[in-house]
Amino acid sequence: MKIDILTLFPEMFDGVFTESIIKRAREEGKVEINLVNFRDYTLDPHNKVDDTPYGGGSGMVLMCQPIFDCVKSLRTPDSKVILLTPSGKVYKQSMAYDLSHEKHLIIICGHYEGFDERIKSICDLELSIGDYVLTGGEIPAMILVDSITRLIDGVITLESHINDSFNNNLLDYPTYTKPRVYEGMEVPEVLLNGDHKKIEEYRLSEQIRITKENRPDLLDK
Ligand code: ADE
Numbered sequence: 001m002k003i004d005i006l007t008l009f010p011e012m013f014d015g016v017f018t019e020s021i022i023k024r025a026r027e028e029g030k031v032e033i034n035l036v037n038f039r040d041y042t043l044d045p046h047n048k049v050d051d052t053p054y055g056g057g058s059g060m061v062l063m064c065q066p067i068f069d070c071v072k073s074l075r076t077p078d079s080k081v082i083l084l085t086p087s088g089k090v091y092k093q094s095m096a097y098d099l100s101h102e103k104h105l106i107i108i109c110g111h112y113e114g115f116d117e118r119i120k121s122i123c124d125l126e127l128s129i130g131d132y133v134l135t136g137g138e139i140p141a142m143i144l145v146d147s148i149t150r151l152i153d154g155v156i157t158l159e160s161h162i163n164d165s166f167n168n169n170l171l172d173y174p175t176y177t178k179p180r181v182y183e184g185m186e187v188p189e190v191l192l193n194g195d196h197k198k199i200e201e202y203r204l205s206e207q208i209r210i211t212k213e214n215r216p217d218l219l220d221k
Contacts (some may be wrong), residue, residue, distance in 0.1 A: 001030070022145070041070040078102075088128075100152050
């Protein structure tokens with residue numbers, strides 16, 4: 001998969017994409033990530049990418065031209081263009097699965113007070129990562145790329161994500177490792193006796209208990 005991220009702040013991504021699983025996925029050619037500074041596409045003599053809002057109001061608004069030209073230069077018939085905005089549809093694990101099968105994602109990070117509404121006309125999808133407002137789309141873009149990359153075939157084993165939280169609308173079950181007792185807290189007996197049917201039953205009941213406690217809304221689905 002190829003992912004182009006349109007941002008005014010490419011340095012913000014240092015570290016996030018150069019460590020751990022994303023680093024390995026890039027090295028193995030499973031994902032190609034390009035950071036594209038859309039300021040490079042502005043035709044403004046002073047390199048401007050934003051201007052004041054029509055009708056008044058605070059802050060600066062990202063202009064159409066640099067983003068339109070940048071997307072035009074990258075887009076192919078296989079591309080899916082995603083705009084990150086707190087007004088978008090709330091991003092979910094099921095969307096991460098769908099997007100992990102795409103060939104090419106173009107992710108646009110909004111910034112400042114907002115962007116010209118007409119930018120939406122060149123996007124296939126508007127996504128928000130949650131009901132809060134960040135300073136820009138860079139951190140949401142990192143979240144999208146991380147959650148999608150780990151689901152690309154061969155990046156991690158299927159076994160590693162088949163039991164992820166949110167699959168089947170249930171949160172993940174609790175896990176333990178050595179030692180058996182730590183500061184008086186014991187590993188549940190059922191996990192120690194090798195009875196796989198009992199272990200499966202225990203894990204499912206724990207998934208239901210934790211989901212009821214923390215995310216009852218998921219059980220309604
Ligand atoms: N930009 C600012 N806040 C955002 C959010 N919650 N999701 C996506 N993009 C954003």
